[in-house]
Amino acid sequence: MTESYGPPLPVRELRQARLDQLARLRLPYRHLAAVATPAGCLVVAFATDSVLLSRLFAGNWAPADSDRQPDATLRVLARPARDYGLDGTWDEARWWSSSARTMVLFTADYHLVKVCIRGICSAVSGHDLVFLHGCALSVHDRDRSRGVAIMGSSGAGKTALVASVSERRGYAVRVVNDDWGPVSAHSAAASGTGEMRLHMKTQSVLALRPGFFAAVPPDAYARDLSDADPSSRLLVEPEYVYGARWERGIIVIDNIVVIVREPPGWQPPDRPPQALELLSRGGYSGYFRRNEPFFNGSLMLRTEAEWSREVTRYEKLLERVSLSWINNCGTVDELTGKFLSAVMGQVPPPAAGGEPPAS
Numbered sequence: 001m002t003e004s005y006g007p008p009l010p011v012r013e014l015r016q017a018r019l020d021q022l023a024r025l026r027l028p029y030r031h032l033a034a035v036a037t038p039a040g041c042l043v044v045a046f047a048t049d050s051v052l053l054s055r056l057f058a059g060n061w062a063p064a065d066s067d068r069q070p071d072a073t074l075r076v077l078a079r080p081a082r083d084y085g086l087d088g089t090w091d092e093a094r095w096w097s098s099s100a101r102t103m104v105l106f107t108a109d110y111h112l113v114k115v116c117i118r119g120i121c122s123a124v125s126g127h128d129l130v131f132l133h134g135c136a137l138s139v140h141d142r143d144r145s146r147g148v149a150i151m152g153s154s155g156a157g158k159t160a161l162v163a164s165v166s167e168r169r170g171y172a173v174r175v176v177n178d179d180w181g182p183v184s185a186h187s188a189a190a191s192g193t194g195e196m197r198l199h200m201k202t203q204s205v206l207a208l209r210p211g212f213f214a215a216v217p218p219d220a221y222a223r224d225l226s227d228a229d230p231s232s233r234l235l236v237e238p239e240y241v242y243g244a245r246w247e248r249g250i251i252v253i254d255n256i257v258v259i260v261r262e263p264p265g266w267q268p269p270d271r272p273p274q275a276l277e278l279l280s281r282g283g284y285s286g287y288f289r290r291n292e293p294f295f296n297g298s299l300m301l302r303t304e305a306e307w308s309r310e311v312t313r314y315e316k317l318l319e320r321v322s323l324s325w326i327n328n329c330g331t332v333d334e335l336t337g338k339f340l341s342a343v344m345g346q347v348p349p350p351a352a353g354g355e356p357p358a359s
């Protein structure tokens with residue numbers, strides 16, 4: 001599999017002098033997004049001169065009340081900086097001012113806009129909220145129910161795992177977050193972000209709902225025309241992808257499961273400090289050549305203070321939840337078996353053909 005986008009642009013300090021240079025630029029499209037969290041909504045303003053990005057953003061996010069003061073602002077210019085009479089250094093980075101709570105960038109596809117929103121939400125949220133890259137769901141069998149956050153770098157196998165668990169006879173899942181969302185470090189409550197449509201890889205949509213394109217009406221999704229490969233990502237209503245497995249609500253996480261892709265025989269860290277260190281370092285996946293803190297959480301951790309604030313959030317969360325590591329070095333079925341035994345206890349092995357015996 002190839003990714004149709006490169007690593008996100010670095011984040012640099014946006015000083016007042018630079019902010020002043022932007023004052024004359026006209027950004028005619030403006031939206032206020034309500035990002036739901038267990039502690040209420042964060043409101044992010046998005047301003048752009050790109051019709052396409054404006055449409056995608058409006059299709060993605062639930063609108064906030066127009067009288068709400070935004071918690072942060074993202075300004076995206078459609079063209080390179082020189083087209084606006086500004087110098088080319090603007091194009092080299094995403095510019096972020098933590099005091100003005102404003103990010104500015106020139107030329108972006110919607111994937112980068114999404115990454116910015118994620119980073120901004122982590123930067124402006126209170127100490128109690130952790131935004132996890134990964135899926136938050138509850139897993140149910142006949143007797144028990146467990147709240148789980150599945151983390152791991154892009155390509156680790158999170159989506160393949162969720163699709164596979166939900167097909168196992170005897171188990172049901174309820175997903176509140178597909179790929180990114182908030183968890184309270186104090187209570188371990190995870191909520192959905194309230195997105196009307198999710199920005200998903202087409203391949204993930206098909207893994208979760210085979211036959212998607214034949215089964216849903218054409219207005220159930222929009223292709224991401226900002227992507228170099230417009231067939232690679234969709235904005236899609238989660239109910240069309242997950243069906244009854246999608247839940248708009250809050251679940252409490254008992255377990256964080258981190259999926260890694262390492263050679264067979266890899267040993268997970270056995271003590272909490274090492275576990276936290278590995279978690280914060282993120283995964284190095286030779287497979288996808290991605291290496292970002294906290295498993296690609298789209299975080300903007302530039303200073304010691306920002307780094308240690310994020311570590312503290314995780315330390316607090318890990319006081320409440322257990323942490324398991326699973327090496328996805330075999331088949332998806334083996335991954336599913338390891339996952340179910342980590343979060344649900346003993347599970348019967350799948351019968352021949354991949355189906356477990358009925359429970």
Ligand SMILES: Nc1ncnc2c1ncn2[C@@H]1O[C@H](COP(=O)(O)OP(=O)(O)O)[C@@H](O)[C@H]1O
Nearest residue numbers: 153154155156157158159160161328330331332
């Ligand atoms: N154990 C496995 N064996 C074979 N293919 C796998 C395995 N785990 C994941 N994959 C494949 O790798 C790709 C990336 O997995 P995916 O679940 O989309 O990752 P993530 O959701 O973590 O980004 C998908 O094509 C998926 O089907």
Ligand SMILES: [Mg+2]
Nearest residue numbers: 158159179204
């Ligand atoms: Mg995925």
